[in-house]
Amino acid sequence: MIRSPAELAGLIEARSGAEVLGLDVEGDGFFRYRSRLCTLQIGDAASVDVVDTLAIEDLSAMARLLGPEGPVKIVHDVSFDNKMLASRGLPLGNVFDTSVAARFLGEPNTGLAALLAARFDVKLDKKYQRADWGARPLTDDQLAYLAADVVHLPELARQLREAAAAVDILEEIDEETRYAMDRALDPEVERAPWTRIKNARELSGQALAVLVALADVREEAARDEDVPPFRITSNAVLFEAARRHPRRVADLRRIRGLSALSDAALSAALEAAERDGPPSAEPSEPPPPPEVRAERKAREKRLGQWRTEEAKARRVDLQVVLPGHCLRDLAGMTAPDLEKIAATPGLGAKRLAKYGERLLETLRAADAAA
Numbered sequence: 623m624i625r626s627p628a629e630l631a632g633l634i635e636a637r638s639g640a641e642v643l644g645l646d647v648e649g650d651g652f653f654r655y656r657s658r659l660c661t662l663q664i665g666d667a668a669s670v671d672v673v674d675t676l677a678i679e680d681l682s683a684m685a686r687l688l689g690p691e692g693p694v695k696i697v698h699d700v701s702f703d704n705k706m707l708a709s710r711g712l713p714l715g716n717v718f719d720t721s722v723a724a725r726f727l728g729e730p731n732t733g734l735a736a737l738l739a740a741r742f743d744v745k746l747d748k749k750y751q752r753a754d755w756g757a758r759p760l761t762d763d764q765l766a767y768l769a770a771d772v773v774h775l776p777e778l779a780r781q782l783r784e785a786a787a788a789v790d791i792l793e794e795i796d797e798e799t800r801y802a803m804d805r806a807l808d809p810e811v812e813r814a815p816w817t818r819i820k821n822a823r824e825l826s827g828q829a830l831a832v833l834v835a836l837a838d839v840r841e842e843a844a845r846d847e848d849v850p851p852f853r854i855t856s857n858a859v860l861f862e863a864a865r866r867h868p869r870r871v872a873d874l875r876r877i878r879g880l881s882a883l884s885d886a887a888l889s890a891a892l893e894a895a896e897r898d899g900p901p902s903a904e905p906s907e908p909p910p911p912p913e914v915r916a917e918r919k920a921r922e923k924r925l926g927q928w929r930t931e932e933a934k935a936r937r938v939d940l941q942v943v944l945p946g947h948c949l950r951d952l953a954g955m956t957a958p959d960l961e962k963i964a965a966t967p968g969l970g971a972k973r974l975a976k977y978g979e980r981l982l983e984t985l986r987a988a989d990a991a992a
Contacts, residue, residue: 630684644774655848661760959982
């Protein structure tokens with residue numbers, strides 16, 4: 623395990639001449655309020671290095687390997703990797719995502735375990751899937767688990783790239799990978815804690831007010847203790863507590879699962895619920911008028927029909943022709959023209975050249991028929 627700046631420098635020097643490297647990272651979001659980058663695994667079929675990213679304060683030298691000028695990095699589902707690396711100020715570029723490639727090739731199961739089992743008869747051990755990667759020391763079994771996710775990535779990528787080249791979809795895979803990387807770094811939209819609770823809107827009046835207040839005190843406790851909110855108490859417990867219309871702390875103490883919240887916290891929640899009442903039922907933004915919704919629906923239908931026909935003609939997956947996020951963006955476009963279509967995130971130069979005029983025609987035809 624790489625635990626010092628000197629060892630890290632040796633790794634970088636040894637790996638900098640590689641053409642392709644498998645890459646994976648682990649965080650501790652299952653155990654912390656804010657996930658930390660705990661380990662970084664990088665290597666090939668011959669060997670994998672595991673970097674203890676908690677032990678090394680300055681990881682900036684890794685930019686030589688991880689950035690766009692470094693070797694091709696093979697990852698599986700780049701979004702998490704990019705987000706975690708960015709949390710330590712590390713760039714990521716020159717990436718091939720086997721998850722995107724498998725999806726665009728129409729693989730029935732695109733998880734890494736399924737792909738390795740199907741292609742290499744390799745069974746990944748899931749024993750440490752929910753391990754606390756922030757705990758130290760890591761055992762030999764844990765280090766072997768970390769390496770196992772990386773060692774087969776270069777060969778998996780080679781096979782997927784070969785299959786993608788045969789149907790001329792490499793550029794689309796690269797475009798979608800860049801899109802996923804960009805979206806991973808989008809600022810997170812702040813949401814009130816209660817809105818993350820399933821079926822919260824089934825409650826109303828004072829019951830909803832209690833749910834809002836309990837979710838707030840749980841969030842505060844989780845932040846103070848540096849644990850995920852679910853480790854304080856579950857959403858289901860909060861929902862049940864609010865549903866019972868509690869008036870006193872004693873009422874809440876009759877409900878199992880609230881022991882991690884102090885009497886003071888529960889009392890504060892009940893006081894806040896009484897003082898503030900339920901949140902407004904009005905959405906923050908009014909819904910679009912019926913004619914706009916109808917226009918969007920008509921566009922989505924036309925684009926979907928065209929996409930299906932084109933994918934069938936090319937014998938490729940629907941996402942190759944037009945990813946779902948592009949379809950939705952195009953359907954919601956005001957006064958579409960080629961310039962706006964070209965600016966659609968994730969569409970890319972190849973699709974624009976191949977389909978730009980057709981997309982514009984399809985949108986205008988949908989509008990004319992609406």
